[in-house]
Amino acid sequence: MLAGHAQALPLRTLPPGALPESLAACTGCGQCVDACPQDILTIRDDAVLLVPEQGECTFCNACADACPEPVFVAPRVMAHLVRIGDDCLTRAGIACMSCRDMCPEAAISMQSRIGAPFHPVLDAALCTGCGACIAPCPADAIVPIRKEPADA
Known part of the structure; x- marks a missing residue:
């Protein structure tokens, strides 16, 4: 019988200030994605994710400012x-x-x-x-x- 090895899933990277706990408040509306001047955010599984391979986060807070929900908490740093x-x-x-x-x-x-x-x-x-x-x-x-x- 062939059996594979379990591979670790890639890390779900979140924008600054978004935590796994606060991500539950994300409705997937995409306002943060539209506001990001670096175009490095996406919505996946109805939640915001950072896509660091697309570019640098400048910590401008545009995503947090555009978000109508309590997804982004202080301090706004990466996890x-x-x-x-x-x-x-x-x-x-x-x-x-x-x-x-x-x-x-x-x-x-x-x-x-x-x-x-x-x-x-x-x-x-x-x-x-x-x-x-x-x-x-x-x-x-x-x-x-x-x-x-x-x-x-």
Whole structure:
């Protein structure tokens, strides 16, 4: 008998200030999606989701301002940050600094290595989860992950 391995579902990324608890108030009206100047929100399963691979959240709060329901709570921060995975081009010996160059918070620095390209290192304390590094990554090696309580 063939049996597959259970795969973790991708993290449902929420806009700043939206929490799983407050998301229950979302009616799926789409006013937040229409208000987002970055065009990085969508409605899925009758609730708002952030799509970080489409671009950076600038924390402008337009989504929260447009929402008629109590979906967005203070403080308006992300419930996720990012992780740089093993698919990073630097692991294959290819020089790339696109994530570092795009990070508005300077949360990604480059660590020098003898005989190999610089390797990105993420400072979780500086990462806002904005997603600016995700779309430009040519290897799709950067993914959002849920913040641990110590990171929050």
